[in-house]
Amino acid sequence: MxxxxxxxxxxxxxxxxxxxxxxxxxxxxxxxxNSNEELIAEKRREADVLFQRLGITFNVYGEDxxxxxxxxxxxxxxxxxxxxxxxxxxxxxxxxxxxxRFLHDIxxxxxxxxxxxxxxxxxxxxxxxxxxxxxxKLPRNLYCHIAGIDLIRHSDGDFYVxxxxxxxxxxxxxxxxxxxxxxxxxxxxxxxxxxxxxxxYPNLLGETLRAASLKPDPTVVVLTPGRFNSAYFEHAFxxxxxxxxxxxxxxxxxxxxxxxxxxxxxxxxxDVIYRRLDDDFLxxxxxNPDSMLGVAGLYAAYRTGNVVLTNAMGTGVADDKxxxxxVPDMIRFYLDEEPILKNVPTWQCRKPTDLQYVLDHLPELxxxxxxxxxxxxxxxGPKASKQELATFRSxxxxxxxxxxxxxxxxxxxxxxxxxxxxxxxxxxxxPFVLSGKKIxxxxxxxxxxxxxxxxxxVNSSQGGGTKDTWVLEDDRC
Amino acid sequence: xxxRAASSLFWMARYLxxxxxxxxxxxxxxxxxxxxVPEDRTEQLSVPLLVxxxxxxxxxxxxxxxxxxxxxxxxxxxxxxxxxFNIIRNARDNALHVRGNLSSDVWESINQAWxxxxxxQRKGVTVSNASSVFDWIRERSHMFRGAAYGxxxxxxxxxxxxxxxxxxxxxxxxRVLDIRHVMxxxxxxxxxxxxxxxxxxVLHSLAAFEAYQNTYGHNLDAxxxxxxxxxAPDVPRSLHGCxxxxxxxxxQVESGDARGSRRLASSLYANIRHGDRDYIAERGLHNYxxxxxxxxxxxxxxxxxxxxxxxx
Numbered sequence: 028m029x030x031x032x033x034x035x036x037x038x039x040x041x042x043x044x045x046x047x048x049x050x051x052x053x054x055x056x057x058x059x060x061n062s063n064e065e066l067i068a069e070k071r072r073e074a075d076v077l078f079q080r081l082g083i084t085f086n087v088y089g090e091d092x093x094x095x096x097x098x099x100x101x102x103x104x105x106x107x108x109x110x111x112x113x114x115x116x117x118x119x120x121x122x123x124x125x126x127x128r129f130l131h132d133i134x135x136x137x138x139x140x141x142x143x144x145x146x147x148x149x150x151x152x153x154x155x156x157x158x159x160x161x162x163x164k165l166p167r168n169l170y171c172h173i174a175g176i177d178l179i180r181h182s183d184g185d186f187y188v189x190x191x192x193x194x195x196x197x198x199x200x201x202x203x204x205x206x207x208x209x210x211x212x213x214x215x216x217x218x219x220x221x222x223x224x225x226x227x228y229p230n231l232l233g234e235t236l237r238a239a240s241l242k243p244d245p246t247v248v249v250l251t252p253g254r255f256n257s258a259y260f261e262h263a264f265x266x267x268x269x270x271x272x273x274x275x276x277x278x279x280x281x282x283x284x285x286x287x288x289x290x291x292x293x294x295x296x297x298d299v300i301y302r303r304l305d306d307d308f309l310x311x312x313x314x315n316p317d318s319m320l321g322v323a324g325l326y327a328a329y330r331t332g333n334v335v336l337t338n339a340m341g342t343g344v345a346d347d348k349x350x351x352x353x354v355p356d357m358i359r360f361y362l363d364e365e366p367i368l369k370n371v372p373t374w375q376c377r378k379p380t381d382l383q384y385v386l387d388h389l390p391e392l393x394x395x396x397x398x399x400x401x402x403x404x405x406x407x408g409p410k411a412s413k414q415e416l417a418t419f420r421s422x423x424x425x426x427x428x429x430x431x432x433x434x435x436x437x438x439x440x441x442x443x444x445x446x447x448x449x450x451x452x453x454x455x456x457x458p459f460v461l462s463g464k465k466i467x468x469x470x471x472x473x474x475x476x477x478x479x480x481x482x483x484x485v486n487s488s489q490g491g492g493t494k495d496t497w498v499l500e501d502d503r504c
Numbered sequence: 505x506x507x508r509a510a511s512s513l514f515w516m517a518r519y520l521x522x523x524x525x526x527x528x529x530x531x532x533x534x535x536x537x538x539x540x541v542p543e544d545r546t547e548q549l550s551v552p553l554l555v556x557x558x559x560x561x562x563x564x565x566x567x568x569x570x571x572x573x574x575x576x577x578x579x580x581x582x583x584x585x586x587x588x589f590n591i592i593r594n595a596r597d598n599a600l601h602v603r604g605n606l607s608s609d610v611w612e613s614i615n616q617a618w619x620x621x622x623x624x625q626r627k628g629v630t631v632s633n634a635s636s637v638f639d640w641i642r643e644r645s646h647m648f649r650g651a652a653y654g655x656x657x658x659x660x661x662x663x664x665x666x667x668x669x670x671x672x673x674x675x676x677x678x679r680v681l682d683i684r685h686v687m688x689x690x691x692x693x694x695x696x697x698x699x700x701x702x703x704x705x706v707l708h709s710l711a712a713f714e715a716y717q718n719t720y721g722h723n724l725d726a727x728x729x730x731x732x733x734x735x736a737p738d739v740p741r742s743l744h745g746c747x748x749x750x751x752x753x754x755x756q757v758e759s760g761d762a763r764g765s766r767r768l769a770s771s772l773y774a775n776i777r778h779g780d781r782d783y784i785a786e787r788g789l790h791n792y793x794x795x796x797x798x799x800x801x802x803x804x805x806x807x808x809x810x811x812x813x814x815x816x
Contacts (some may be wrong), residue, residue: 081608082600134804197557263603273604278506289507291660291811292760 028067030442031450038182038439039451040105041440051108051502053238054220058213059103059449067102067444070212074100077211083204083260099492100214105441105454105474106459112223112498114472115178115186115458119468121358123174123460126191126345128361133344134160144356149349157306158339159313163330165339166241167464172337173235173301174460175199179224180367180439187369187436189455191354192337193346195303198263198473198493199459203228205473205495221369221500223470226253228459229268231467233427236269236299238463239335245298246270248288250279251321252304262303276304284331306340319377348431349397372434376427383430386423389416392432394423409435438483441494453477456484456496470498483495505605510664511812512602516614517668519595523588524645525676525709529555530578531638532709534571539701547687549574551709555679558586565750570581571631579637588641592621592777607655610648617644663757664811667750671804675797680792688695689726703729712740717735730789732782743796747773750803762810768803772796 032046035041041052048056078084078097106117132138133150134157140147150156175196177189206225210217236247251262253275266273278288279297289293304321307314313326329471344350352373355366374392376383385392394406406419423430440451458472474494475485485491529552536548549569553559558577561584566573569609581587583593596618603611620640629637656662688702703724707713710733719736720728737744751773784792 079619080612080616082603104632125801174813249604254597259600260603263600267606267608272506274506275508280509291505291664292758352709452517499665 028062030059031448032439033451036182037121037437037451038180038184039342040180040439040441040454045333047400049106049108050360051499054216055104055106059218064448065220070102072442074102074212077208078204081204098201098487099478099490100208101443101476101478101494102209102491103442103449104209104443104495104497105456105476106436106497107456107471108498109502111498114367114469116470117178118186119458119460120466121362121364121367122176122188122191122354123171123462123466125354125358125361126174126193127168127170127462128281128317128359130342131168131338132319132347132361134341135162138359139360141372142360144360145353150344153344153345153347153349155341155347157344159326159330160339160341164332166239166335169239171342171345172338172339172462173232174462175457176460178456178458179436180456182439184439185369187371188354189371189436191346191351192457193342194305195338196259196457196459197258197303198457198475199228200264201493201498202459202471203264205493211496220497223498223500225469225471225496227264228469231461231469232265232301233269233271235461235463235467236271236301236337242298245335245376246296247299247301248274248279248297250274250276250300250302250304252276252308256303258303265301276318276320276322279322279325281322281328284324284328284333286322286325286328288336292467297334299337301337306343307500309336309340315323348395354430371419371436374432376423376430376432381432382423382427385430386420387464389420391434392428393435394419394432397431407435438477438485441474441476443478443492443494445478445480450480453483453485454494471496505660505664506813509602509605509708510660511808512598513661513665514668514807516595516598516602517665518672519591519598520614520645520648521669521672521676522682523591523595523641525643525673525680526552526556526586526588527638528711529680529709531635532705532732534574534634536569536701541653551680551683551687552578554683555676556586557793558584561586571634575631575634579629579634582625589621592618602661604816605661607651609651609655611727613644614645615652617648620644662756663753667753667807668755670746670749670753671800672806673741674750674800675741675804677710677741677746678793678797678800681706681730682790682797684709685726685730685789688729690784692726700724706733712739712741715739724765726789727781727785730784735776735779735781735791736782737777744776747776754807757811758791761812763804765803765810768799768806772799780807 033042041048041056043049060228077096078100084097098437125418129139139145140150171193173196175192175198177192178186179188179189181474202225233247248271249262249266251259251273253259263273272288274288280287280289286297286300288297302309308318309317309321310323311321312325314321329340352370352375353368358364358366374385376382376385385394390408390411393409398406406415438453438455441454442449445452454474454476456472456474458468459469474496475487476492476494477483477485478490478492511709533548533551537545546569549571550559552574555563560768562577577584577587579588582589584590596614599606599611599614624637652662652665684702684706688699688706691702692699705711706729707716712733716729716732719732732739734743736742737748739745747769751769754769
């Protein structure tokens with residue numbers, strides 16, 4: 028098959044800037060060149076049938092019940108060299124460690140605020156800040172047991188953290204099923220290359236969840252919003268792989284500030300809840316009173332220390348857009364180390380010097396509302412009209428504290444099967460970082476790919492697909 | 505285990521058993537309608553409607569009991585809960601609910617059945633290809649059982665699943681025998697050959713024809729058929745066989761203070777185990793079966809109260 032070469036000025040995961048195949052990808056290139064289109068088309072159909080049978084589908088909100096859709100799976104893996112992964116892993120450990128320290132600090136001693144690194148207003152006035160978490164002692168001082176860190180590779184070849192997901196990051200089941208699918212469809216590929224395994228993720232997750240409690244043999248459950256949730260497959264998958272119960276809110280109740288599940292032999296106490304529900308839905312008495320998904324009294328039980336929630340309540344404040352620019356400072360402040368992973372440079376318009384820079388360079392920048400989400404109230408400089416630029420100029424001058432600005436990023440590309448053949452498409456990477464007795468992760472993560480030409484949107488709800496992610500054990504192959 | 509999970513496993517297995525028995529019943533009825541004299545056809549075709557208690561509902565939306573209408577209603581009708589389409593959908597919904605308790609083999613066998621069922625419904629089923637669809641339903645049912653036996657841990661999840669199978673099966677056997685034996689007795693008065701086919705139909709509907717041949721030889725008589733389907737311990741769909749499983753499964757299920765379902769099941773089991781054909785003849789087969797149905801339904805309800813009673 029022919030492989031379309033990448034556009035100039037972008038980083039491509041397969042080809043270097045002179046369009047030579049990167050050494051760690053040679054085996055992959057050989058495979059692609061030697062595969063004919065019919066075989067690949069057949070394998071793609073086979074993958075679709077298998078995913079359907081396994082029931083690895085997701086529901087799109089607002090569509091017909093029963094309209095289970097498949098997330099497109101691309102057969103060409105994305106390769107990460109052993110040395111790149113080594114850097115990523117060290118950097119991710121460092122970052123998640125600092126984020127956990129930060130969360131503990133802002134609910135206890137406020138050192139980082141007292142030291143003037145972050146303003147009190149930005150922490151305490153943040154809508155995600157949970158005053159109820161203040162002075163609550165958590166086992167091992169851990170808040171964020173499971174983190175999904177979104178990374179992109181910029182045209183300079185470096186990885187940048189785009190976003191930290193510290194609430195209920197999802198997608199790990201796709202990472203596992205994608206690998207299983209590749210091994211089933213192309214076993215011969217794995218005999219010629221040393222791809223680091225990811226299959227032990229559920230073991231590590233189980234270990235992490237048990238370590239979240241100080242009890243010797245805690246009862247762990249996975250709490251799901253139910254089978255109509257778009258990630259239900261993943262909740263059931265992880266529960267089964269770990270051998271723990273998958274519960275819904277209605278399966279639990281609270282008595283004397285303890286949480287019990289309703290079993291065939293009566294109540295059984297629960298010690299750790301891996302919850303896949305947002306803070307607000309966990310307890311109708313404490314959060315959204317209309318929530319049918321949570322458990323009345325859970326918050327009180329949690330405050331009493333009789334149950335552990337993973338992740339903790341109130342982690343959202345640390346993955347907020349307005350806190351993101353401070354993560355490198357957190358690393359320096361808590362760990363006394365230089366950050367290994369780069370942040371996307373962010374200008375905070377609340378600072379006069381930053382504001383001046385943003386006003387001077389507006390046509391090159393992306394301007395976002397600090398508290399906004401979902402791409403509302405956003406200016407994309409290179410695509411904006413003169414009038415839009417003028418409007419934003421006055422908005423920025425009027426309420427600078429409401430805005431941040433970032434350079435326009437270019438996501439790296441990777442060859443992908445599309446209708447026209449094999450062509451480069453943009454992608455990102457979400458590794459999953461587990462914090463228990465120690466910080467652990469499996470090599471790689473979930474690679475999401477934008478299937479439309481030129482598109483930078485990798486979200487599955489908007490037509491994005493996924494790929495298997497190969498971290499090589501050794502670069503000399 | 506979670507009460508909700510026990511409930512879903514119980515119902516999932518009931519639905520799958522129901523899909524299989526409905527396919528067998530319909531298959532036999534369509535075949536019998538071909539053999540029968542024309543005026544009796546409607547009676548033959550009514551059997552599956554009577555067993556599932558849906559005759560009135562059927563007549564509300566269909567004009568006439570014809571083979572094609574029956575196929576549409578009992579296999580494919582999306583609007584009606586008694587169709588195999590909806591039975592498999594319900595089984596799959598329940599399976600989805602307890603996916604964490606199922607092995608991937610069991611889940612995939614059920615999910616695959618649902619995917620293929622939708623495909624069948626899109627294509628439609630006619631009198632001429634109905635047999636292959638009945639075969640398909642039986643195969644899916646065997647596959648589910650095989651996957652369950654071959655891959656599930658023998659814990660309470662497995663026990664509740666099997667309880668669902670045998671409660672459903674015992675009810676079906678009692679209903680089919682009750683309805684079909686009346687038709688057979690009537691035929692015996694009029695026509696000996698016809699009666700032979702009627703008894704064959706009873707046995708085929710409950711997958712017990714070969715078992716009868718092995719036990720009694722070719723002589724088909726009413727009391728022997730009843731004896732086989734009620735009292736024989738080693739016939740998979742006999743009431744005795746089902747009750748033996750139910751009683752033994754309830755012994756194995758981990759139990760708190762709940763004793764009700766065990767008591768009811770052991771008592772009914774003792775009744776059958778120590779019963780004989782004279783007792784049944786004395787009471788009258790119909791009365792005997794009606795009494796049995798009351799009691800098996802009570803057991804099914806008590807199991808849900810004892811172990812799954814948290815919901816609502």
